[in-house]
Amino acid sequence: MKTYHIVKCGLILIFILILSTGTASAFNIYDEEIYKGDGYQINNYFIEVFNIISHEDSRLLTINMYQLKSDGTYEELDVKRETNVNNKLTKHKYQSDIVEIIVMEKNCTSTYATVDITTSGIKVVYNQPVKGGLSSAKFIGEPSLLLTKEVDKTNVEIGDTIRVTIKAKNVGSGPAKGITIDHGITPGFTFKSAIYTTYPEELAAGNPDYTQMYIYEMEAAQSGTVTLTPAIATYYCSTYDSEYSSNSNSPVVTVAQEAVETSVLELTVTPHKTELQRGNKVTFTVSLRNIKDIPATTVRLDMIYPYNLTYESGCEDIKIIDNKPVIQKSIYEARYEDEYDYTFLANEVGIYNITAKVSYNDGANNIINETTSDMIYVTEGKYDFLKEYPLYVYIIPIIIIAAIAGWIFWRRNQFKM
Structure with missing residues (x-):
């Protein structure tokens, strides 16, 4: 008797699950x-x-079914029609291995039909009446996430912390839903902390910008050149039960076996004077100093200055490249210091400064450093007031004076005769 009750309960449970x-x-x-x-x-x-189609007191309803494609085309589905002899109502049915769609006619006039629509095997997330028929239907597309993995540094030492940022954008034709991120810890690194984890679970298609998804920090534990494990995003289409996944790129990080000492170049720019008249020259002295015990290589020193200043001359180390003064050195020794003079002509009244930019390799990375001089004030020149009037204002009096002088000279010669 007890066994009978157990079997009965089991059958009821199975029926409920079905x-x-x-x-x-x-x-x-x-x-x-x-x-x-x-x-x-x-x-x-x-x-x-x-x-x-109307015929006497009856109506013949024709239902077509289609499956929309992502490229804008469609496939016409095989629809079976069954007519009830008594009430002349028609059932239209599409059946595949998984999906079933039934349209049951309930009433039909010459202009519209009243129908019941039933489906099975479909997880419906979009349903909408459409005016204009098939030409007005829109494909509800499939997602495709483009995933990127970025690191804040690519050359580190053992014990250093690397911050990893994962971003994503949907380059597909439909929204990505239920997104989960596996950030992918790489052997040789120890996970430290998650900085940002509140990423959206849905990304719409068509946004050209990346969305920040995940930020975490990890610590370098072993030396060597390491290719990071890609992040994996798992997500779903809005209209299908199919699961999708996308892998990110794999940044490469070099972990030094020992502490890496690098060179550091310090830069200053000093004008010899801060006030001058238009048309005069001003000299700037650039001081470049390596404050470390490691030489810097592939050193290049550029000057950035406004068009109102014209480069005139400078020290012998300066070369003109693309009409600009440039200093290039293959190596800048440890603890080495030097000064370089640049002379400029002030063409216009105004307030100006110049910027010195040094680029070099510090032994591990390519570095760019910039510094800007104090302002210089260019005022009007000694004879700039003459520019306030047109040229003829000065020429006409000179011509008149010259004519008078010539006439006097001529008359004087006549009296001598």
Whole structure:
């Protein structure tokens, strides 16, 4: 007797599970009025009231079904039609291995049909009546996440911390939902902490910008050149149960076996004077000093200055490259210091400064350092007031004076005669 009750309870449980499974995948619409030429879209399936033919007191309803494609095309589905002899109502049915769509005619006039729509095997997330028929239907697309993994530094020492940022954007044709991120810890590194983990679970298609998804820090534990394990994003399409995944790129990080000592170049720019008149020259002295015991290599010193200043001359180390003064040195020794003079002509009244930019390799990385001089003030020149009037204001009096002097000289010669 006890066994009988156990079996009975088990059968009831199985029956409930079957019912719940069917309910989860079923989708029903009742008494939907669809006019001739219009339709109804369920995910990427489209039901169209293609035609209604009137004959005496009866109506012949033609229902077509299509599956929309991502490239804008569609596939017409094989629809079976079954007519009830008594009430002359028609059932339109599409059946595949998984999906079933049934459109049951309930009432039909010369302009519209009232139907019940039932489905199974579809996880419906989009359903909408569509005016204009198949030409107005829109494909509900599939997602495709582009995942990137970035590090804040690529050359470190053992014990250093690296910050890793994971970003994503959806380059597909439909939204990505239910996104999860596996950041992918790399052997040779120890996970320290998660900085940012509140990434969105859904990304819409069409946004050209990357979305920040995950930031974490890890510590270098072993030396060597290491290719980081890619991050993996798992996500779903909005209209299908299919699971998708995308892998990020794999940055390369070099972990030095021992502490790496690097060179550091310090830079200053000093004008010899801060006030001068237009048309005069001003000299700037650039001091460049290596404050470390490691030489710097591939050193280049550039000057950035406004067009109102014209480079005139400088020290012998300066070469003109692309009409600009440049100093290049293959090596800048440890603790070495030197000064370089640049002379400029002030062409216009105004307030100006110049910037010195040094680029070099410090033994581990390529470095760029800039510094800017104090302001110099260029005022009007000694004879700038003459520029306030047109040239003829000065020329005409000179011509008149010259003419008078010439006439006097001529008359004087006449009297001598």
